[in-house]
Amino acid sequence: MSQGKGDGSRALHVRVKTARRRTASSTRWLQRQLNDPYVRRSKAEGYRSRAAYKLLEIDEKHKLLKPGQRIVDLGAAPGGWSQVVAAHVGSTDEDPKVVSIDYLEMDALPGVIVLQKNFLDEDAPAVLVAALGGRKADLVLSDMAAPTTGHKKTDHLRIMHLCEIAAEFARDVLAPGGAFLAKVFQGGTEGTLLADLKRDFAQVIHVKPAASRQDSAELYVLARGFRGRTDVLGTHVEDDDPDAP
Structure with missing residues (x-):
């Protein structure tokens, strides 16, 4: 040593x-x-993973998390992001404001509804909506990543597929003004996805927190100010139930 x-x-x-x-x-x-100093720090400070610091750094700069928000955490295991958001929004077991989903088993967290289920399952969006109690979300997070193959193009396509599905879900559940944060890989967010996000959100940027390993191709796309779903002609698409919360 x-x-x-x-x-x-x-x-x-x-x-x-x-x-x-x-x-x-x-x-x-x-x-x-x-x-890894972030691994040592997460153990010392009681976070379940070093990923907690990625979200903490993004929030410190972009002020995403606010008390009372309702948040969906996709690909949540082992729970580092859920820990962060539950503390920031004031989620409790009596009034849970955070819903997390992962096909991997995840230990219970105070103030978090934990669902062990594959987000790619056909019924997963409906299960998440039910867990929200019919309420809209203020923020949808996705730290999902497919197992890497070592083939750069294949890995990029896999993670972009997950990001596209997560973005589609976010459009269905976000309240006006809501935000979407998702992991992508360097090499550029696919043009169609980026165009769709820019059409439906007031601001779309890429961010790479210091806690992301510098030798990693990982970065995040952050879309803020959800304006509602629009079609390719820019026409606003109303929800099926305009009276839904």
């Missing part, structure tokens, strides 16, 4: 030997995890 330098990283740098049954790539991943 060698002594690290710098502020929050004065901890010892850990070198991991390649075990007989461990591949070189898994050894590199383990070494990166052991030496």
